[in-house]
Amino acid sequence: MSELEDAYRLEYFEEEGFTRQECASCGVHFWARVDRETCGEPPCDDYAFIGTPGFDETYTLEEMRETFLSFFEDQGHERIEPYPVAANRWRDDVLLTQASIYDFQPLVTSGETPPPANPLTISQPCIRMQDIDNVGKTGRHTMAFEMMAHHAFNARDDADGEYAYEGEVYWKDETVEYCDRFFESMGVDPTEIVYIEDPWVGGGNAGPAFEVIYRGLELATLVFMSMEQDPDGEYEMKDGNRYSPMDTYIVDTGYGLERWTWMSQGTPTVYEAVYPDMIDFLTDNAGIDHSAAERDLIQEAARLSGYLDVDEIDDLASARAAVADELDVDAAELTALLEPLEDVYAIADHCRTLAYMLGDGIVPSNVGTGYLARMVLRRTKRLVDGLDIDAPLDELVDMQADRLGYTNRDTIRDMVRTEERKYRETLERGRRKVESIAEEYAERAEPIPRQTLIELYDSHGIQPDMVADIARDHGAAVDVPDDFYGLVAARHGEGGDTESADERDTRLADLPETERLFYDDQERIEFEAVVLDVFEREDGYDVVLDQTMFYPAGGGQPADTGTLSTDETTVEVTDVTRRDGVVLHRTADDPGKGEFVRGRIDADRRFSLMRHHTATHIVGHAARQVLGDHVRQAGAQKDTDRARLDIRHFRRVSREEVKEIERVANELVRDNVPVTQEWPDRHEAEAEHGFDLYQGGVPPGQQIRLIHVDDDVQACAGTHVSRTGDIGAIKILGTEPIQDGVERLVFAAGEAAIEATQDTEDALYAAADTLDVDPEDVPETAERFFQEWKERGKQIDRLKEELAEVRAAATDADAVDVGDVAAVIRRMDADADELRATANAIVDEGAVAVLGSAAGGSAQFVVGVPDDVDLNAGEVVGQLAGRVGGGGGGPPDFAQGGGPDVDALDDALDDAPDVLRTIRNT
RNA sequence: GGGCCCGUAGCUCAGCGGUAGAGCACCUCCUUUGCAAGGAGGACGCCCUGGGUUCGAAUCCCAGCGGGUCCA
DSSP: OGGGGGGGOOHHHHHHTOEEEEOTTTOOEEEESSOOSSOSSTTTSOOSOTTSOSSSSOOOHHHHHHHHHHHHHHTTOEEOOOOOSOGGGTOSSOSSOOSGGGGGTTTTTTTSSOOSSSSEEEEEEEEOGGGTTTTTTSSSOOSEEEEEEEEEEEEOTTOSSOOSSOBOSOOHHHHHHHHHHHHHHTTOOGGGOEEEEOOEEETTEEEOEEEEEETTEEEEEEEEEEEEEOTTOSEEOTTSOEEEEEEEEEEEEEEEHHHHHHHHHTOSSHHHHHOHHHHHHHHHHTTOOOOHHHHHHHHHHHHHGGGOOTTTOSOHHHHHHHHHHHHTSOHHHHHHHHHHHHHHHHHHHHHHHHHHHHHTTOOOOSSHHHHHHHHHHHHHHHHHHHTTOOSOHHHHHHHHHHHTTOSOHHHHHHHHHHHHHHHHHHHHHHHHHHHHHHHHHHHTTOOBOHHHHHHHHHHHOOOHHHHHHHHHHTTOOBOOOTTHHHHHHHHHOOOOOOOOOOOOOHHHHTSOOOEEGGGTOTTOOEEEEEEEEEEEETTEEEEEESEEOOOOSBTTBOOOOEEEEOSSOEEEEEEEEEETTEEEEEESSOOOTTOEEEEEEOHHHHHHHHHHHHHHHHHHHHHHHHHOTTOOEEEEEEOSSOEEEEEEOSSOOOHHHHHHHHHHHHHHHHHTOBEEEEOOBHHHHHHHHOGGGOTTOOOOSSBOOEEEETTEEEEOOSOOOSBGGGGOOEEEEEEEEEETTEEEEEEEETHHHHHHHHHHHHHHHHHHHHHTSOGGGHHHHHHHHHHHHHHHHHHHHHHHHHHHHHHHHTGGGGEEEETTEEEEEEEOOOOHHHHHHHHHHHHHTTOEEEEEEOGGGSEEEEEEOOTTSOOOHHHHHHHHHHHTTOEEEOOTTEEEEEESOGGGHHHHHHHHHHHHHHHHHO
8 A cells, every 4th residue: 555655745735835744643644734633534633613614605505516516617627417326227337326436437437438528527416325324323424415526537648558538638736736726715724624645446446545624524535546456466455456557547536515515504414504494394393392502512412423433433322422421411311312313314315315216217126226215215214203203205205306306206206105005014014923923932931033033034024123122012022133134144145256257269359340231221131241250169150251231139139040152052040149349140051261152131030020129119118108207128128929128117017007008109100200220429319318328238339329219219239120110010918027116018019919919819719619608708708607616616515515414324224333333334436525524424423434435546535433432533544545555644533545556445445344443452 | 136935715814734714804683882892693715826746735846926025
């Protein structure tokens, strides 16, 4: 780490008279214009702005954002619109946007695509779930925040590769100077600013960085991203990995909008500065009312709250006690005073988090970002209930959604209400389950075991403290282990990383990118090309051409098939893939390197895939119109006879909605609008259409291909029909839930739609034929038949009872004396039900019943014994069944059994009297 | 995407190889007519679907469908 020391010696520091100093308390190195004892950051120093704002003027959140952005605009930066908080919309390695630099990873930072502007400034909404436990308690942590930033993307002049930007815009000195100047524009005395050296590591990159401290508060972080992970790298960073310099180097700054606003107001906590209206509403509603003395105490405690960071202290209670000690008040009293306020702060923050998430189209679910949204919502709900706030949660979230300017507020509220209902149901289910378990253990005077506790949480989502509460009411003890969540994690085991060793074919890397002709004319099926190379594979050959009409598998569209012909031979193309821009045609035979070939693709297959692909766009578009703007693609797969589109939605799609989607989709087909493609600059496309472009993933490159169908625009590499009318018809075949929050729509397009409809009709006609009614009468008739069938079942049961009684009445005839009781031994070939009923009837007459049957292909016995007779029916059956090669058993008064040897049945029954006598006598 | 739990009467669930059960709700009668009333009787089940194991499956195994939950 010390190897980086030189990286912090800036000319700017020299010119401005900064000196490098070491904190007497924590030992970190920092730069300041005047000599200091400590680094300025808690716990080495206290907050020095609570009640005494640190800037000349006070700002609201909106004013501060605007001030920052226009300051950097004046310094030559272009202002960029913020990205969604759902970062998985443009990258697959993270779920949520946690910093402004996320917007530009990985394609811009690696130099593959250019930034939307350079340099640029932005205020990016972010969500950091890892801060969730700190929210409300420290006074400065928020889960949702805006990171104001300016970025500059530089590439080394001596770099080997080609990069989407070149040269140096600016680097460390300018970045620190901008920071100083922005502080000065706020009226800050520059001698109070401290730059702490704090190397940064994250996401495979690293570099030197400064934390910027003013009056005890970290207001900005200036990161100089310049290294990438490299096992042979010369620098070892704090994460234990080695890093080496990279060809691009990037200024990555983060100015916390909320903290700057807070600094300007000097309120006890950041929350009061950021959303004062909501805090007022919540405190009022929760009935929190403080005396002047209490308010003073709260303010005093706030000054010291910087010590409370649950990540850095062992025990919140003792840290709180230390604060109480300092203020000379009772710790319990202080806690009682602060805790409701902390919950109010947390609620306001969580509601903002939810507004961002749901507003940006995250649908609550059991996976991915949806699961995070669900967790936040449930936590918020618990806090709201804990404070007895009677405003509905959807209204609280809506207050933040309104403030943040979202337009889909009705959908947001709908999703919140749906989630609340699901949570309530889960809690009710859990309560019943825990109650019955608690009663059981209370009765046995045992504590509820850990294993049960863990299972309740893991399988039913019931928090251990809730189990403890309910158990106490029922008088059962619970032992909640300290490392409870660790035990849960252990239950899940280790998730092994699967490494994909992608062996690069050097011959392949030397080949030029294959020209893709299918974009020029998507309906052509023949072309000519030159075979550039042929790779022998285990099961055939991969043929590389200079240009091709074959579509390689991708974007949920399967590859084309067809033939490649030379003058001498024709080879079948069975699969087509694309690697690093090179299209590989899999064939059974080698057409010959350097040969001139005519390619011909299977037109029926391709056109069917095209119809399904365009239909997928249309169905998605229609679903968005019918279900709401939050609907987006979660996956898609096209085939020749059907396609499926997985969409994010917070409810099952009803039959009515399916019909409506189908109607809207077919309307678009009948309108016969043109389907067009274009290759605009990616940033222009993003600016014009937003990230909803990337329904099927984010393509690399400076230019991206867009497909327009009516108002629908998507980045898409697939092949499409030229007019919607070419699809013919779209038939939605069904829906199925893929996971919570994701519904699959299965549909067929064109001829496949007709065939699918015919298949459905065939099934109906077959049913109608069997029932011998008209197709339209099938539902009614089926209903009637089913009712009648059930009625007959009952009737048969009644008749069997009667029959059994009649049979039993004839007992005397073939009764045998077995000691002092009578036994009826009889063969009657009937099913098990009848045997049982008859045996029961005989037992009611006071006799032992031994019945045998060969019905149903096997020998069966039923033995019944009256209450007052000392004979074990199970033993009898066991012995008899043994004689027919099987087994049996049951309770002492009524047993059943049998075996496969039907021929031995009569002999077994003949032996039955002896068996009975023997068993009675032993 | 992975793990775990659950599908039985209208509802909530028990039963976990041997004749399908309880509470609530429902219907009839009695007693009362005071806030979850009491008593007697009654009706109500493709035990999610399809395979397998077994003499025998609601019960065990496999697959599917449906619901829930935890984790990444």
